[in-house]
Structure formats: structure tokens, C-alpha cells
Amino acid sequence: MKRLIENIRNKLSEKGLKVTPQRISILEAIYSLNNHPTADNIIEFIRVSHPNIATGTVYKVLDTLVENKLIKKVKTDRDILRYDGIVDNHHHIYCSECDLIEDYKDEELDVLLKEYFNKKQFEGFKLEDIVVQIRGTFDKC
Amino acid sequence: MKRLIENIRNKLSEKGLKVTPQRISILEAIYSLNNHPTADNIIEFIRVSHPNIATGTVYKVLDTLVENKLIKKVKTDRDILRYDGIVDNHHHIYCSECDLIEDYKDEELDVLLKEYFNKKQFEGFKLEDIVVQIRGTFDKC
DNA sequence: TCCTTAATGAGAGTCATTCTCCTTTAGTGA
DNA sequence: TCACTAAAGGAGAATGACTCTCATTAAGGA
Incomplete structure (x- = not known):
């Protein structure tokens, strides 16, 4: 735990x-709440230890963290914005039945896509990032 | 134009x-406003010829159309829902600078992904759809 | 043409997010 | 170590996209 906070401090000052x-408790919340929390999830989590934090502050900090690439936004077509503490390239599996978003890491896929788009070359466009959205239904749902 | 409306009528009754x-004017608006209009864009467009349409009606119709797969929802990084009249499998290019979303059709990519995920086979998950989000910056931005 | 049921209009309500403005504090430099 | 300044945070009002409610209207089948 100490170690996590030290790690967060370093990331911020870097x-x-x-x-x-x-800022520390917001990042801590994102790392603790696994499944792509909403701003509201984060606020609820933080209020336990830090009851006076203003919602405006949370949103502002989240924006700052996204700008500085310490977290990512996850876009869903169905509901509100969620945040993701994992900044390595990874993809998402969306369940059509429940609201879950699962992480999906697949280096083989990353290589495949990278090679494909390198060959392709877009005119007048600087490619930054490719994310695959996999939609389907879990049997358990 | 007559033809477009006839086409829309058929899609609805099918x-x-x-x-x-x-419903006709909302679909007409989505087909006329090319670049993934927001609900607001649509309302503005329709009010010209149809001043009394209620915003609630527009949202309700849009939901119905999405449910019936006549249109798709797309969300931007800035968290505003947009609607897409193209329902064929296609991908989107998101510009980090402006809020534009461009369509990206690429059958070669579709085949590549389909083959890849066919081989892969997810346990306990029924795959429905794969969408690639391409993020980057247009030189003009 | 009539009837039933779904769709629409009007406008109030909700709620995630943003804004404003005043206070507090982190980090720098003496 | 202390003081200063710009940046960050708190409180809560404001915004605005979207939803809800309910009375009215109209589509489409009998």
C-alpha cells in the first residue's frame, strides 16, 4: 500500500x-476499483476516507490525468464515461447483456494490426492508437 | 428525394x-446530415420543416431506430452521443484535435479480423461484432 | 370507418458534468 | 525555514443532454 502511494507520487511528479x-486518492481509487469505474464510483470510493472532496475536483483531476496519459477514457455507446488505469495498449470486450467491460490483451493481435496499418499508410493523418472493441454476450449472462 | 422517403417507409414497415x-423526418435527417449527427443536430435540422417536434420524441425515435438496427450509436471522446445511418460493418477514425468521426470501410481488414478471431475462439462468449477505433490527428487540424 | 394501441407533444424532472469564485496549499527560491 | 505565487481544491449554483409523465393524436388492422 505504502509502495502503491509512493508509485503514484512518482508518476505525478514525473x-x-x-x-x-x-490526486493521490483518485489514482488510488482507479487502481483499486478494477472494472473501469465511472466518476461516480470513484467519488463514492474516495468519500470514505476523504469526505470533503468536491465532485468538481474529481472531474477536474480526471481530466488532468487523462491529458497527462496517466489514465484513459473508455468509450461505451450505452452509458456514461468510464476510466481505465491501464495505459498499455489493450482492447475491450463489451457484453451486450450486462454492463461489464473486460480488458483484453493480445500481443499477437497488436502485431497483426500494427503491420497491417504500417502497410496501409493514411494520407494526411498521423496514427496514434488502435483499439479493438469486441462486442458479444457471455454465456453466463 | 421521393425515392429516399419511399425507401425509409419500407425500412420502417419491414x-x-x-x-x-x-420517424421519417428523423431518418431523413440522419441520412442528409452526413457526419454522424448529434441528437441536437437532428432536432435543429428537423425543426425547419417540422417545428413542433418534441425533443423527447426525437430521443425516443432514435432509441427505437437503434433497437431495430436501422441506425447505430457512436460516442466521441468528448462524451457526446452521435448517430450513424450506416449499419454495414465499418470502423471509425477519431481525430484527437477536432471532434470529427470519419467512417472507415476496409473489407481486407474485416476478413483479417474475422479469420483471426475465428481461430481464436473465446470460451463462454458469443462474439457478435468487432469494431476498430482508429485514433490520430488529421494534418489539417 | 371505427377501435385499439402505440406514438407524439409539452414541459417538468433528473443527473452527470462544468463553471464560478473564493480559499487553501504545493513547490520554488530567498 | 519561511514566504510568495500560481496552481489546485471546495462549495454549490448552473448547464445541458437526456428521460419521464400524462394527456392527446393518429397509424394500421378489423
Whole structure:
């Protein structure tokens, strides 16, 4: 736990961001809440230890973290914005029945896509990132 | 134009949906406004010829159309829902600078992905759809 | 043409997110 | 170590996209 917080401090100052208790607990919340929390999940989690944090602050910090690539936004077509503490390239599996979003890492796929798009070459466009959305239904749902 | 409306009528009744003037003009708006309009874009467009349409009606019709797979939802990074009149399998290019979403059709890519995921086989998961999100920046932005 | 049921209009309500403005604090430099 | 300044946070009002409710209207089948 100590170690996690030390790690968070380093990440923040590496980016030239002020290390504030609010920023630390928000990142801590994202790392603790596994499944792509919403802003609301994060606020609820933090209020336990930090009852006075303002919702505006949480949104502002989340924006800052996204800008500095310490977290990612996850787009879903069905509901509100979610946040993802994993910034390595990875994909998402969306269940059509429940609201779950699962992470999907697949280096073989990454290589395949990278090679494909390298060959392709877009005119007038600088490619930054490719994310695959896999939609389907879990049998358990 | 006559032809477009006839086409829309057919699509609606094929799905067993009542053919109402509101539904027709909403679909017409989506087909006319090319680039993935927001609900607001659609409302603005329709009000010209149909000033009394209620915003609630527009949202309700859009939901119905999505449910019946006559249109698709797309979400931008800035968290605004947009609607897409193209329901064939296709992908999207997201610009990090502007909020534009461009369509990206690529059958070679579709085949590649289909083969890849056929080989892969997920346990306990029924695959429905694979969409690739391509993020980057247009030089013009 | 009539009847039933679904669709629409109007407008109030909701709720995630943003804004404003004042206070507090992190980090720098003396 | 302390003081200063710009950046960050708190409180809560404001915004705006979307939803709900309920009375009215109209599509489509009998």
C-alpha cells in the first residue's frame, strides 16, 4: 500500500503535476476499483476516507490525468464515461447483456494490426492508437 | 428525394414499426446530415420543416431506430452521443484535435479480423461484432 | 370507418458534468 | 525555514443532454 502511494507520487511528479492528496486518492481509487469505474464510483470510493472532496475536483483531476496519459477514457455507446488505469495498449470486450467491460490483451493481435496499418499508410493523418472493441454476450449472462 | 422517403417507409414497415412523419423526418435527417449527427443536430435540422417536434420524441425515435438496427450509436471522446445511418460493418477514425468521426470501410481488414478471431475462439462468449477505433490527428487540424 | 394501441407533444424532472469564485496549499527560491 | 505565487481544491449554483409523465393524436388492422 505504502509502495502503491509512493508509485503514484512518482508518476505525478514525473509529469510535472503537483502532488496533492486529492490526486493521490483518485489514482488510488482507479487502481483499486478494477472494472473501469465511472466518476461516480470513484467519488463514492474516495468519500470514505476523504469526505470533503468536491465532485468538481474529481472531474477536474480526471481530466488532468487523462491529458497527462496517466489514465484513459473508455468509450461505451450505452452509458456514461468510464476510466481505465491501464495505459498499455489493450482492447475491450463489451457484453451486450450486462454492463461489464473486460480488458483484453493480445500481443499477437497488436502485431497483426500494427503491420497491417504500417502497410496501409493514411494520407494526411498521423496514427496514434488502435483499439479493438469486441462486442458479444457471455454465456453466463 | 421521393425515392429516399419511399425507401425509409419500407425500412420502417419491414421492422414492423409504425410509419409516422416524425420517424421519417428523423431518418431523413440522419441520412442528409452526413457526419454522424448529434441528437441536437437532428432536432435543429428537423425543426425547419417540422417545428413542433418534441425533443423527447426525437430521443425516443432514435432509441427505437437503434433497437431495430436501422441506425447505430457512436460516442466521441468528448462524451457526446452521435448517430450513424450506416449499419454495414465499418470502423471509425477519431481525430484527437477536432471532434470529427470519419467512417472507415476496409473489407481486407474485416476478413483479417474475422479469420483471426475465428481461430481464436473465446470460451463462454458469443462474439457478435468487432469494431476498430482508429485514433490520430488529421494534418489539417 | 371505427377501435385499439402505440406514438407524439409539452414541459417538468433528473443527473452527470462544468463553471464560478473564493480559499487553501504545493513547490520554488530567498 | 519561511514566504510568495500560481496552481489546485471546495462549495454549490448552473448547464445541458437526456428521460419521464400524462394527456392527446393518429397509424394500421378489423
